[in-house]
Amino acid sequence: MYDAEFIREERHSETVRRYKDRIRIFVILYVFGRTLDDPNNPQRKKRFDTEMRLQKIDFLLRYPDYFAFELLKLAEEGKANRDEIKKIVRSILDEREPELRRHEMQRFFFGSYEDIDDVIAFLKSVDFVEFSSEKALDMKTINKIYFVTKQGVDRLEGMIDTLPLIGWYVERAELIKRFFGMKSAAELKRMQYLLDEIKSAGYRESIAGITHRVEQKYDDLYGGTISETGF
Amino acid sequence: MKLDFDQFVGEVATEFAGRIERERVQTLLTIEDDYDFDSTRASSSRLILRSLKVVGEKSDGDAIEFEHQFESGLNMLIADNLKGKSSVFKIIKYALTGRNSIKNDVKKWLNRVLLNFDIDDDQYAIYLNMEGSRLSARLVSGRGGSITKFDEAAYDVVLSANSESKFQEGMQDFFFEKFGYYSLQWTQKDSRKDSLQLNRAGITWPTIFKSIYLESKDSSSLIFGDQGTKIFQVLLGLDLTFPINRLSVKKDFLIHELAKARSSIAVVNRPSAEKQHLYDQLAAIEEQIRGIEHESSKESDAVEQYKQYDNLIAELSVTNAKIVASSDRFRQLFKKKSAIQKSISESKEEASVTQRESTKASREILRLGEFLESRRFFSNLDIKRCPSCDQGVVHQRDPHSLNNECILCHKSVEEEDEFDDSLYRSKLEELETAVSELEVRKAELAKFEATLNDELEGVNKQIRAIEAEQSIFEDVEPLKKQLAEVQAKINEQKRTAQLVGTELEKLTSERAVLQYRLGQIDDNAPDDTSELLDIDLQVLEFAISLLQSKRLETAGAILRELEQLMLAEIRQLGLISITEVRIDETFNIEYKQDGSYISFESVAEGEKLRAKLALYLSVIQLEIEHNVGRHVRFLIIDSPAKEEGDSQYLKGLSEVLRNIEDRLGNKLQIVIGTAERALAGVAKHERAFPESEFVF
Numbered sequence: 019m020y021d022a023e024f025i026r027e028e029r030h031s032e033t034v035r036r037y038k039d040r041i042r043i044f045v046i047l048y049v050f051g052r053t054l055d056d057p058n059n060p061q062r063k064k065r066f067d068t069e070m071r072l073q074k075i076d077f078l079l080r081y082p083d084y085f086a087f088e089l090l091k092l093a094e095e096g097k098a099n100r101d102e103i104k105k106i107v108r109s110i111l112d113e114r115e116p117e118l119r120r121h122e123m124q125r126f127f128f129g130s131y132e133d134i135d136d137v138i139a140f141l142k143s144v145d146f147v148e149f150s151s152e153k154a155l156d157m158k159t160i161n162k163i164y165f166v167t168k169q170g171v172d173r174l175e176g177m178i179d180t181l182p183l184i185g186w187y188v189e190r191a192e193l194i195k196r197f198f199g200m201k202s203a204a205e206l207k208r209m210q211y212l213l214d215e216i217k218s219a220g221y222r223e224s225i226a227g228i229t230h231r232v233e234q235k236y237d238d239l240y241g242g243t244i245s246e247t248g249f
Numbered sequence: 250m251k252l253d254f255d256q257f258v259g260e261v262a263t264e265f266a267g268r269i270e271r272e273r274v275q276t277l278l279t280i281e282d283d284y285d286f287d288s289t290r291a292s293s294s295r296l297i298l299r300s301l302k303v304v305g306e307k308s309d310g311d312a313i314e315f316e317h318q319f320e321s322g323l324n325m326l327i328a329d330n331l332k333g334k335s336s337v338f339k340i341i342k343y344a345l346t347g348r349n350s351i352k353n354d355v356k357k358w359l360n361r362v363l364l365n366f367d368i369d370d371d372q373y374a375i376y377l378n379m380e381g382s383r384l385s386a387r388l389v390s391g392r393g394g395s396i397t398k399f400d401e402a403a404y405d406v407v408l409s410a411n412s413e414s415k416f417q418e419g420m421q422d423f424f425f426e427k428f429g430y431y432s433l434q435w436t437q438k439d440s441r442k443d444s445l446q447l448n449r450a451g452i453t454w455p456t457i458f459k460s461i462y463l464e465s466k467d468s469s470s471l472i473f474g475d476q477g478t479k480i481f482q483v484l485l486g487l488d489l490t491f492p493i494n495r496l497s498v499k500k501d502f503l504i505h506e507l508a509k510a511r512s513s514i515a516v517v518n519r520p521s522a523e524k525q526h527l528y529d530q531l532a533a534i535e536e537q538i539r540g541i542e543h544e545s546s547k548e549s550d551a552v553e554q555y556k557q558y559d560n561l562i563a564e565l566s567v568t569n570a571k572i573v574a575s576s577d578r579f580r581q582l583f584k585k586k587s588a589i590q591k592s593i594s595e596s597k598e599e600a601s602v603t604q605r606e607s608t609k610a611s612r613e614i615l616r617l618g619e620f621l622e623s624r625r626f627f628s629n630l631d632i633k634r635c636p637s638c639d640q641g642v643v644h645q646r647d648p649h650s651l652n653n654e655c656i657l658c659h660k661s662v663e664e665e666d667e668f669d670d671s672l673y674r675s676k677l678e679e680l681e682t683a684v685s686e687l688e689v690r691k692a693e694l695a696k697f698e699a700t701l702n703d704e705l706e707g708v709n710k711q712i713r714a715i716e717a718e719q720s721i722f723e724d725v726e727p728l729k730k731q732l733a734e735v736q737a738k739i740n741e742q743k744r745t746a747q748l749v750g751t752e753l754e755k756l757t758s759e760r761a762v763l764q765y766r767l768g769q770i771d772d773n774a775p776d777d778t779s780e781l782l783d784i785d786l787q788v789l790e791f792a793i794s795l796l797q798s799k800r801l802e803t804a805g806a807i808l809r810e811l812e813q814l815m816l817a818e819i820r821q822l823g824l825i826s827i828t829e830v831r832i833d834e835t836f837n838i839e840y841k842q843d844g845s846y847i848s849f850e851s852v853a854e855g856e857k858l859r860a861k862l863a864l865y866l867s868v869i870q871l872e873i874e875h876n877v878g879r880h881v882r883f884l885i886i887d888s889p890a891k892e893e894g895d896s897q898y899l900k901g902l903s904e905v906l907r908n909i910e911d912r913l914g915n916k917l918q919i920v921i922g923t924a925e926r927a928l929a930g931v932a933k934h935e936r937a938f939p940e941s942e943f944v945f
Contacts, residue, residue, distance in 0.1 A: 033620075034616060034617070034620040037620050037623040037624055037627065038616075038619055038620060038623055040623060040627060041619075041622075041623040041626060041627075114608070114611075117608055117612075118608065118611050118612050118615055119615060139636035140636070142634055142636045142639075143632050143633070143634055143635070143636045144627070144630040144631070144632065144633060145633035145634050169633075173626070174626075177625075177626060181622040181625070181626060182622075183615070183618045183619045183622050184619070184622050184623065184626065
């Protein structure tokens with residue numbers, strides 16, 4: 019009886035995971051996609067380049083603590099408004115996002131990676147996304163290019179107001195875009211790889227959270243205000 | 250085993266022939282009961298719980314109606330942490346011993362408890378009424394029915410108590426008689442500071458109950474609690490245990506007497522004796538002064554000196570009384586302080602578990618909520634394009650097809666529709682209620698902790714105040730100094746008075762003789778006594794070791810069997826690094842690990858619980874399979890999987906429990922409470938409470 023229950027639970031959590039992957043990846047393509055107006059392909063509304071970039075952005079979306087850490091680094095280097103960063107990071111910690119919203123990811127050869135072929139195949143089958151491959155300039159690497167279709171854009175824009183929890187993903191993606199949207203996949207990768215927590219995770223092991231480092235850095239930058247709020 | 254007392258006395262007397270009379274040996278070895286006391290007591294019985302009913306009302310108005318039937322063999326109660334498992338066990342303990350360890354807030358909720366149990370073939374019921382400020386408890390013979398109505402006339406009342414202490418006393422008498430327990434004794438120093446008394450203390454029923462109830466947090470304390478080896482001996486019930494214990498107590502008193510006699514010279518110098526000494530001297534001086542006054546009236550200021558001396562003595566005794574009083578208060582405050590600190594740490598622990606549970610539930614709320622929204626987002630979509638060949642798909646959803654059919658491959662998709670939205674919504678609601686309850690609890694705990702901290706601060710303040718007062722200790726010194734000065738003056742006057750007449754000279758020499766004699770008595774007395782006591786002591790020590798070796802002769806085989814049982818079980822529970830278990834003649838248990846013997850306290854933290862479980866289970870098995878010992882054959886084990894959760898251990902534990910159930914299920918009863926759902930299915934009689942549900 020215990021085993022049957024267990025298998026049912028496992029299968030069920032697999033389903034939950036699948037749905038969440040689909041919506042998250044789709045939100046990234048939608049938010050980060052460059053708007054298109056191609057008379058030859060009028061159904062293609064947005065274009066997003068390379069799978070690697072998609073993976074790295076996904077990582078920031080899944081680990082609020084890493085996102086906060088990168089923001090603090092920007093503030094530290096004077097590349098962003100200190101007060102604004104303070105407010106964002108404060109809210110991430112206050113809402114206990116690292117604890118409640120972290121969606122763990124495994125380390126692949128060069129940082130975070132998760133197979134998203136199934137997700138893309140699904141999005142393609144319902145005609146939300148089109149997809150093509152191009153040889154890169156070095157003629158070795160294959161770059162994957164994703165197009166969000168009119169059908170996909172319409173669905174998201176039509177329903178988003180009624181889906182508050184998915185709305186959170188859209189808002190967070192927009193925030194990531196605002197601070198890191200200009201960075202290339204290679205830059206995002208480098209940024210990630212500097213962190214010991216990612217380096218030290220074994221191949222195919224989950225990447226650990228870094229909430230304590232975020233709190234530490236926040237303290238260093240803004241003084242001991244963390245403890246006042248109970249963290 | 251029959252021990253011939255006369256022969257035994259003879260054996261000991263021969264050993265000390267010429268040094269002590271046989272009669273004296275007989276007196277020394279006589280105890281208040283027979284040496285065969287152990288073998289004449291009732292044979293072992295069995296305690297089995299039948300049912301527990303609890304009614305009450307929670308602080309939020311929810312009614313408590315808990316009822317549970319217990320069966321012979323393994324009974325498993327599975328529920329999440331902090332949901333009331335331990336409270337159920339503590340209620341059972343309260344009903345059986347009268348000793349309350351139920352959490353204060355939970356205890357306030359309870360109105361009535363009815364516990365039905367059997368001892369062998371006799372049925373008993375305990376009724377507790379906790380509605381009033383005082384406990385009202387009845388132990389009756391027969392089966393208790395209604396919990397709300399107790400018809401005293403319908404039962405044969407064995408015990409009727411209207412206070413907790415009366416109830417405790419009665420239950421102790423009842424169980425001691427039923428299971429042939431008696432109180433092994435030990436000696437302890439009187440807790441009063443200045444007292445040189447030695448007191449006698451005995452094992453109580455609540456202490457023995459520690460061998461029945463393995464609480465979730467006491468696995469790191471001594472085996473069976475503080476009086477471990479004593480309880481162990483009671484449980485094993487080996488022959489000659491009683492005389493060995495009584496002679497040991499006698500020996501302790503003797504050692505104490507001896508120490509007192511030898512230190513009596515030193516005692517004279519202690520503050521209390523010093524006073525006495527001063528008074529004596531004073532009496533003599535007074536005598537002399539009176540004599541001097543007779544002889545000469547110009548010594549009038551001697552009276553003044555005497556008065557001053559008297560005042561100083563009075564002042565000293567007032568100060569001394571103050572010191573005693575403030576030490577008492579100091580002790581009380583420290584006791585209070587450690588009680589508060591204990592509550593604080595308990596509350597902190599609960600708060601951290603509450604926090605964890607709340608986080609877990611909040612995560613689940615987000616996870617399910619996001620899932621529901623995603624599923625809505627992707628619902629009612631047609632397959633437009635083949636993900637493999639990239640061509641448009643013309644085939645549309647067949648309006649006649651079933652709902653739970655994949656839109657691409659048309660196979661039925663059970664797993665997704667097995668859970669419809671409404672199911673999730675109710676699950677979400679449940680989780681949200683749980684989170685808000687947990688948050689309320691968290692806030693309560695924080696408030697409680699704050700109150701405790703305030704209390705602690707208050708106590709600390711009082712302690713600091715007393716510490717400041719400790720300066721009165723320093724007041725004593727100048728007083729003593731003054732006293733010495735006055736004394737010197739008086740002596741000086743005496744010397745002057747000597748010149749006054751020969752009468753005084755005579756007095757002084759008489760006093761010297763007196764003092765010399767006093768000194769003589771003090772010096773000589775202890776020597777005579779201590780020599781006598783010394784031989785007595787040797788006799789007792791010899792007799793005890795003789796009895797111990799006699800006991801080992803007959804009980805050795807039993808102890809070896811117990812060692813084997815414990816070793817097998819410990820290893821089955823996963824502690825394969827332990828290769829031997831050894832019980833010595835004073836009943837200390839040692840474990841051989843990596844070639845050396847270690848005590849229970851030195852067993853690694855994460856392994857103590859297993860060592861303890863092995864001991865509990867082995868004692869019972871020994872009793873059932875070899876008919877030795879006096880354990881009630883009933884165990885409560887609270888959270889055996891907590892904090893030792895390696896999978897090897899869980900598997901071993903399941904095996905050990907299953908094995909015991911199969912072999913001995915109808916001869917013993919074990920009630921286990923656990924939050925570890927992997928233990929489900931191990932026991933035949935199991936009651937699992939759904940996740941996050943309260944036991945009551």
